[in-house]
Amino acid sequence: MDALEIEKFRKLLNETIFELKESIKYLKEASRPIEPSCALGRLTRMEAIGEKGVNEAVLSKSKARLIRLENALNRIDAGTYGICVKCKKNIPSGRLEAVPEALICINCAS
Ligand SMILES: [Zn+2]
Known part of the structure; x- marks a missing residue:
């Protein structure tokens, strides 16, 4: 990968x-404990609790992805970004554009 491409992915x-x-900031707000007295408008309390569960699931997935993205930035600095950890070949840039934190190429992923 040339320097120009590296900069493109660093930006991405x-x-x-x-x-x-x-979105993590928003989800943290949305998954705060629901107070029994709070006015929920159209939502019933049960619905609010269900929604909170969904937000928490998305929140934990988002946190995990954030770590993977930050690791990818570290790999840019280390000069190993875009190299499949399994077969050591370059990961096609089309895949990296879709999944910038990808560690392995499509061949190794399937
Ligand atoms: Zn591979």
């Missing part, structure tokens, strides 16, 4: 990390 990773952090 930083942008994805920024967006993910924003």
Whole structure:
């Protein structure tokens, strides 16, 4: 991967990390404990609790992805970004554009 491409993916990773952090902030708000007295409007308390469960699941997935993205940034600095950890070949940039934190190529993933 040439320097220009590396910079493109560094930017993509930083942008994805920024967006993910924003949504984590929102999800943290949304998964705070539901107070029995709080006015829920149209939602019943049961629905609110169900929604909170979904938010928590998305939140834990988002946190895990954030770690993978930050690791990918570290790999850029280490010069190992975009190299499949299994077969050591370059991961096609199309895959990295879709999944910038990808560690393995499609061949090894399937
Ligand atoms: Zn591979």
